[in-house]
Structures are given as structure tokens and as C-alpha cells.
Amino acid sequence: MPLITVTYASQRRSPSLKKDIAETVTALTARILRKDPKVTAVIVRQADAADWFAGGASLAEQGLASYWIDVHVSEGTNTKDEKAAYLAAVFDRMAELIGPLHHETYLHVDEVRGDAYGFGGLTQEHRYVAAKLDVPPQRGAV
Structure with missing residues (x-):
């Protein structure tokens, strides 16, 4: 259940570019980091x-693009190898897009602690424990 923020700068313009970026990042996150796209x-x-300045000059001056992507996932749910593969795959695909x-x-x-991160009013820790107990997670339970 990651929350992903993508900020990008590019000379390329397309009506579907933002949607293409969101779909690409979601697909790579699902495939490599094993996160549910739903x-x-x-x-x-x-x-x-x-x-956007990098190396002392604007990207426009350099004719280059760039991005800052921040992905929030539950701590300990991905290996170093998965994260490295993810960074490389996103870099390659974003170069194609932007x-x-x-x-x-x-x-x-x-990586954020499961007891401090969640969605729908429930922490990831709560969901994890509920799954281990084979009970549906419910709000209001501690």
C-alpha cells in the first residue's frame, strides 16, 4: 500500500504523460517490490x-529531464536487492517517458514503521496481526 509521490521536469509534453508515469510506477512497484496496485x-x-537546477544549471539549459520519486512502504518488506532493482528499472523506464x-x-x-503507517484508518501493523490471526482487520481495535 505504498504512497508514491513523483515530481518530474521534462521538455516533453503529452496529455497522457502524468497518467503514463503513474501507471508505470504502479506497475514497477507491483512487479519488483510486490505491492498491491489496488x-x-x-x-x-x-x-x-x-x-529545476542540477549541477549548477537548469535542466532546460542542459536539455535534460529529472525526477524525484518518494515511495513509502512498510519497514522490512523489501530486500536491498529488490530496492536496487526497482531504482534501476524506474530510472530506465522514466528515461523512456520523460x-x-x-x-x-x-x-x-x-521504509516506515508498520505501527505508524496505514490506510483506511488502520495501521499496517494492525493489518499484519489480523492476517496472522486470520480475522478481518477492524477499525477501533487496538
């Missing part, structure tokens, strides 16, 4: 390439 939320924001990428392009997999 409970994955993605926020996509575009920044002006003239306002153009040649500046080397200073970032993705952060933020």
Missing part, C-alpha cells in the same frame, strides 16, 4: 525544467 496511491507533479535524464535524478524508498 492499494497503491500515486501523486504526479510536474515542475518547470527552467526551475527524456534523457540528468545523472542527479533521485528515488527514495522510505
Whole structure:
């Protein structure tokens, strides 16, 4: 149930680009990090390439694109190898979508504690325990 925020800057324009980015990130997150796409939320924001500076010059001046992706997942649910594969796959696919990428392009997999993270009013820890007990998770239970 990750929450993913994508901020990108690119010279490319397409009516479907934001949707394409959201679908791509969701699919890669499902395939590589094993996260259920039905409970994955993605926020996509575009920044002006003239306002994004890397290496002392704007991306517009350099003719390059970049992104900052922040992915929140429950702590301990992914291995180092999965996270490395995810970073590489996202980088390759985003280059196809938004153009040649500046080397200073970032993705952060933020592992948060299950007792401090959740959706629908329930923590991930609560959902985990309910699954182990084979009972449906309910709000209001501690």
C-alpha cells in the first residue's frame, strides 16, 4: 500500500504523460517490490525544467529531464536487492517517458514503521496481526 509521490521536469509534453508515469510506477512497484496496485496511491507533479537546477544549471539549459520519486512502504518488506532493482528499472523506464535524464535524478524508498503507517484508518501493523490471526482487520481495535 505504498504512497508514491513523483515530481518530474521534462521538455516533453503529452496529455497522457502524468497518467503514463503513474501507471508505470504502479506497475514497477507491483512487479519488483510486490505491492498491491489496488492499494497503491500515486501523486504526479510536474515542475518547470527552467526551475529545476542540477549541477549548477537548469535542466532546460542542459536539455535534460529529472525526477524525484518518494515511495513509502512498510519497514522490512523489501530486500536491498529488490530496492536496487526497482531504482534501476524506474530510472530506465522514466528515461523512456520523460527524456534523457540528468545523472542527479533521485528515488527514495522510505521504509516506515508498520505501527505508524496505514490506510483506511488502520495501521499496517494492525493489518499484519489480523492476517496472522486470520480475522478481518477492524477499525477501533487496538
